[in-house]
Amino acid sequence: MQSIQNEAMDTQADTLYLQIADSMAGLIRTGTLTRGERIPSVRMLAQQHGVSQSTVVQAYRTLEDARLIEARPRSGYFVAARPVRLPEPDTSRPPVGSVAVGVSAMAAQMLAMAHDPAYTSFGAACPAADLFPEERVRRALSRATQRHRHTLCQYPTGHGDESLRRAIARHALRMGCSFDAEQITVTNSCLESITLCLRAVTQPGDVVALESPTYYGFLHILENLGLRALEIPTHPRTGLSLDALQFALDTQPIKAVLCVPTLSNPIGSSMPPAERKRLAQMLGARGVPLIEDVLYNDLCEEDDKRRAVKAYDTQGVVMVCGSFSKTIAPGLRLGWVEAGRWTEHLRQIKAATSGSQAAVLERAMADLLTQPGIEAGYRQLRNTVAARVDEARGLIAQHFPKGTRVTDPAGGFILWVELPSQIDSLALFHAGMAERICFAPGTMFSATDRFRHCLRLGMGGKWGTAERQALRRLGQLATAMA
Numbered sequence: 467m468q469s470i471q472n473e474a475m476d477t478q479a480d481t482l483y484l485q486i487a488d489s490m491a492g493l494i495r496t497g498t499l500t501r502g503e504r505i506p507s508v509r510m511l512a513q514q515h516g517v518s519q520s521t522v523v524q525a526y527r528t529l530e531d532a533r534l535i536e537a538r539p540r541s542g543y544f545v546a547a548r549p550v551r552l553p554e555p556d557t558s559r560p561p562v563g564s565v566a567v568g569v570s571a572m573a574a575q576m577l578a579m580a581h582d583p584a585y586t587s588f589g590a591a592c593p594a595a596d597l598f599p600e601e602r603v604r605r606a607l608s609r610a611t612q613r614h615r616h617t618l619c620q621y622p623t624g625h626g627d628e629s630l631r632r633a634i635a636r637h638a639l640r641m642g643c644s645f646d647a648e649q650i651t652v653t654n655s656c657l658e659s660i661t662l663c664l665r666a667v668t669q670p671g672d673v674v675a676l677e678s679p680t681y682y683g684f685l686h687i688l689e690n691l692g693l694r695a696l697e698i699p700t701h702p703r704t705g706l707s708l709d710a711l712q713f714a715l716d717t718q719p720i721k722a723v724l725c726v727p728t729l730s731n732p733i734g735s736s737m738p739p740a741e742r743k744r745l746a747q748m749l750g751a752r753g754v755p756l757i758e759d760v761l762y763n764d765l766c767e768e769d770d771k772r773r774a775v776k777a778y779d780t781q782g783v784v785m786v787c788g789s790f791s792k793t794i795a796p797g798l799r800l801g802w803v804e805a806g807r808w809t810e811h812l813r814q815i816k817a818a819t820s821g822s823q824a825a826v827l828e829r830a831m832a833d834l835l836t837q838p839g840i841e842a843g844y845r846q847l848r849n850t851v852a853a854r855v856d857e858a859r860g861l862i863a864q865h866f867p868k869g870t871r872v873t874d875p876a877g878g879f880i881l882w883v884e885l886p887s888q889i890d891s892l893a894l895f896h897a898g899m900a901e902r903i904c905f906a907p908g909t910m911f912s913a914t915d916r917f918r919h920c921l922r923l924g925m926g927g928k929w930g931t932a933e934r935q936a937l938r939r940l941g942q943l944a945t946a947m948a
């Protein structure tokens with residue numbers, strides 16, 4: 467727990483209370499102790515360590531200063547539920563018209579650096595390799611290769627391995643969706659699923675409504691399909707403004723809505739259940755398809771926000787797209803889509819584009835999804851990244867310029883930072899690059915060149931002394947630009 471040591475006692479050698487604080491902080495950061503959980507009383511911990519109660523009190527004060535724990539009157543000490551309270555950004559205010567999209571060049575440059583080991587990177591929206599169950603994946607793959615080696619030299623056909631489609635249908639039950647496994651199409655990623663859905667329901671030149679800010683991967687797809695983006699105001703906590711969407715539906719020829727109702731990227735919003743129901747009803751009444759991206763649902767800390775909009779869809783307008791890129795194994799490149807009434811059309815497009823996936827990979831994924839530890843694995847991942855996000859919010863509060871706002875997502879590993887308006891995040895991006903620090907500048911998340919003073923920080927990657935120092939440094943660089 468270097469940072470507390472550095473910050474609390476720069477020059478002094480380790481003392482007993484710091485060792486105790488270190489070990490408790492380690493338990494919090496690795497997720498062994500989770501947000502809101504009670505930690506041992508001062509008396510109990512003093513007995514456990516054979517130290518005086520005042521030593522433990524000092525350790526707990528250090529943890530309080532680092533905003534990792536909080537004292538609650540007459541109840542004891544708890545892991546801080548929301549350790550840092552910074553203001554959140556306001557609801558976005560994009561222009562009312564739709565636009566053609568052109569974001570690819572900037573995204574390609576940022577992505578190249580995000581994966582370059584020479585950079586300390588907050589650029590990627592993905593957990594680091596060591597947060598995935600790599601050993602399980604390796605064993606599942608070798609089992610699948612052993613048992614299904616006959617598939618290796620055959621063309622795969624159909625819409626995905628049956629056992630995988632059944633496993634996905636069971637998985638979807640947790641989001642309140644009861645799917646017929648026959649209707650699920652396995653794809654090579656969530657982005658492929660979304661591309662196929664868009665191709666099934668739009669033509670070049672059509673208008674697609676999406677969150678603002680939105681994931682640049684979506685803008686990239688729209689750009690490539692010749693679709694126009696209509697950015698809808700979005701609140702960092704509750705997501706798409708449905709009043710604004712209603713107005714847009716009344717005034718613009720929207721052919722589809724593309725949305726991430728749970729932990730949207732980059733703003734981290736998660737729509738409340740009532741809003742999900744209203745969205746399904748609003749689009750159902752008009753017959754406008756919703757392409758729902760459920761990629762992050764398993765990473766949400768709040769059960770009711772893991773429930774998909776699809777669960778409220780009585781008119782059959784919602785297509786659901788998911789993958790395992792953020793929770794199990796991005797390297798297997800497997801995703802899925804349940805496209806309802808558009809399933810046949812979508813399958814034709816897929817057959818003409820990418821055909822089927824490798825059968826052994828699908829078998830391995832089916833194996834992984836049906837293993838007993840899967841839920842515990844999601845919980846562990848949620849806790850680990852929550853602890854990092856909390857710590858990063860603390861560092862941002864301490865080191866970024868006055869007036870900075872930051873999101874407080876209900877899970878996941880993405881933070882959206884709004885700097886004071888005079889700071890250009892592209893200039894900060896270049897200053898960061900010069901020191902080999904990478905993040906995603908805000909303009910990547912808009913088709914209308916908005917969010918110049920914002921940045922996205924992916925906190926799921928490597929996390930250690932270098933990353934903490936890089937985050938402090940970004941704050942210093944931004945402060946110098948304020």
Ligand SMILES: Cc1ncc(COP(=O)(O)O)c(C=O)c1O
Pocket residue numbers: 591654655656657658681683726730731759761788789790791796800801
């Ligand atoms: C919202 C969202 N959808 C889709 C993807 C891509 O998922 P996949 O790797 O399955 O294509 C990402 C990746 O960051 C994402 O943030």
